[in-house]
Amino acid sequence: MLVKFGNCGSLEQHGSARNKIWTIDENPPPPSPNDSQGKSFVDLLLKPSEEDLKRWPHSFDFRLRVSLLADGSLTLISRIWNVNGKPFSFSFAYHTFLSVSDISExxxxxxxxxxYLDNLCQKERFTEQGDAITFESEVDRVYLSTPNVVAVLDHERKRTYVVRKEGLPDVVVWNPWEKKSKSMVDLGDVEYKQMLSMNGAAIEKPVMLKPGE
Structure with a gap:
């Protein structure tokens, strides 16, 4: 998960939240009656450490609820609460890795x-021209003002991933391809062929929270 609060220096590869120590809430608030049927869930909590506060002096509580339904649907709900005395802003993206048969298909x-903003061209803005996004080389883009439903079609596996989102206007699409994969310590040289990162995000317009929001 990529979360960048304010201007706190260079962002770690793939975001900083994934490298933090999270705790499990052993007494989480229950789901609503309409949202509890056939569902198992866990709440993960993240708060800034003393070192984090030295770099960026704003306190927050971050609750991530991970829910699994009986039909296999996975839901992630993030709630970030400003417990600081001043407003702050942050950008956000779920860094979801999807397993695919062959990225070329x-x-x-x-x-x-x-x-979209193309991170391979200094965030220059372009308009998507194809009738769908396909992959022949490295892709690192932020699509703007996107619909709440986006589909990933894996023809070889005859599988479709349907990503539904709320409150996240943008979508990040990323595959490092061969050259960049070889320079990454947490991705095998050829693993790019079987993965795709596509996730809801708030990048172009960071989220602003007032105290108590």
Whole structure:
């Protein structure tokens, strides 16, 4: 998970939240009656350490609820609470890795005709021209003002991932391809062929929280 609070220096590879120590809430608030049928869940909590507060002096509580339904649907709900005396802003992205048969045979539908920021071209803004997104080389883009439902079609496995999101206007699409994979310590040289990162995000317009929000 990529979360960047305010201006706190360079961002770690793939975000800082994944490298923090989370705790499990042993007495989490129950789900609503309409949201509890056939569901198992765990709440993970993150608070800034003393070292974090030295770099960026704003306190927050971050609750991530991970829920699994009986039909196999996975739901992630993030709630970030400003317990600081001043407002702060943050950018956010779930860094979801999807397992695919062959990235060259995968297509994403739902982002066609939209504008995106290309991180391989100094965040220059482009408009998607294809009728779907396919992969022939490295891709690192932030699609803007996206619909709440986006589909990833894996033709070889005859599988479709359907990603539904709320409150996150952008979508990050990333695959490092061969050259960058060889320079990454946490990804095998050829593992890029069987993975795709596509996730809801709030990048172009960071989220602003007032005290107590």
């Amino acid at each position: 995968v297509r994403i539908e739902g982002l066609e005709t939209l504008d």
